[in-house]
Amino acid sequence: MGEGIEGAESGGGRRALFVFGDSLVDSGNNNYLPTTARADSSPYGVDYPTHRPTGRFSNGFNLPDLISQHIGCEAALPYLSPEMRGEKLLLGANFASAGVGILNDTGSQFDGILRIFQQFALFKQYQERLSIEVGAEEAQRIVNESLVLITIGSNDFVNNYFYPPNIASARSLQFTIPNFCSYVISEYRKILMKLYELGGRKVLVTGIGPLGCIPSQLAERSIDGQCVAEVQEAARIFNQLLIKMTTELNNHLTSSVFIVANAFQINMDFINQPKKFGFISSKIACCGQGRFNGIGGCSSFSSLCSNRDLFVFWDSFHPSQHAWEIIANYIFNGTTNYMSPMNLTTILAMDSKFY
Secondary structure, eight states: OOGTTTTTOOOHOOOEEEESTTTTTSGGGGGGGSSOOOOOSSSTTTTTTTOOOOOOOSSSSHHHHHHHTTTTOOOOEEEEETTGGGGGGGEEEEOTTTTTTTTTTTTSSSSOOOOOHHHHHHHHHHHHHHHHHHHHHOOOOOOHSSSSEEEEOOIIIIIITSSTTOOOOOOHHOOOOHHHHHHHHHHHHHHHHHHHHTTTTEEEEOOOOOOSSSSHHHHOOSSSSSSHHHHHHHHHHHHHOOOOHHHHHHEEEEEOEEEEOOHHHHHHHHOGGGGGOOOOBBSSSSBBBBBOOBBSSOOOOOOSSSSSGSSSSSSSBBBOOOHHHHHHHHHHOOOOEEEESOHHHHHHTTTTGGG
């Protein structure tokens, strides 16, 4: 009954990390699922320490990896990994699955993915397994004192409201952009409250990035290479509503449970001034095909840049490892323009026993 880690102090006072969401934070769960939404082939992972694909939609590390490095923890495994057992449970777990959204009909073109309610069901299962290993009280402590990352919402726009390109989707016929954003945020509120009920007490919520500027949208919708205005508007409205909603939740809970990273503003900094951040391009994906390398996915048949650090985007949807490193720095050290109500370093330092 887990005697080897009975009473373990979660890595000597280090936090466990739990991750929920989509391909931006999936570290390999989809490798174990019957879906086409996966990053298990070359050149994904070309800059990862093993130089092999891991299931991360990145040339190397993704955001959960970088957060783990910042807080001094080993990265949590994908929950579906067969290695997820014993002491590995103490590190936390990554439940994210590429293709999912806040809405259950998002990503309907992908079979076999873990919808958000399924990710939560697995989190409950994880907690039961952890209780067997370390006892119910210690398991509860590990969860309550963990850091939770949730990154979700982009697919509700690029793979739902604005999908397929240049054709009116069912959701776009049902809602105006502002009304759709309000609806999605109301559903997201339920998700965040469920996370709280499941034990999350420090939850980093990343807003959605400037979706109108990603290579797939430039390739499909932009005539002149400028960011797509209506997609940008949707992302901007969503993020404004997200900050308002989480502020209200924190007031209701009388605690800064939810910390929001304004991913839109963070990304726009280096999309507008790529050279300032060491990039040569904020429009063209490193790996892909077609206009802006934004058509289809990244595969062994795609064109591939030689220096991934010079590109904001790794593929048609996802940031490069170097872009993620900049985003992570904002999350830990950014001002209130970027982090609401405060950056992650400040909020974690308030729990002094971890530092």
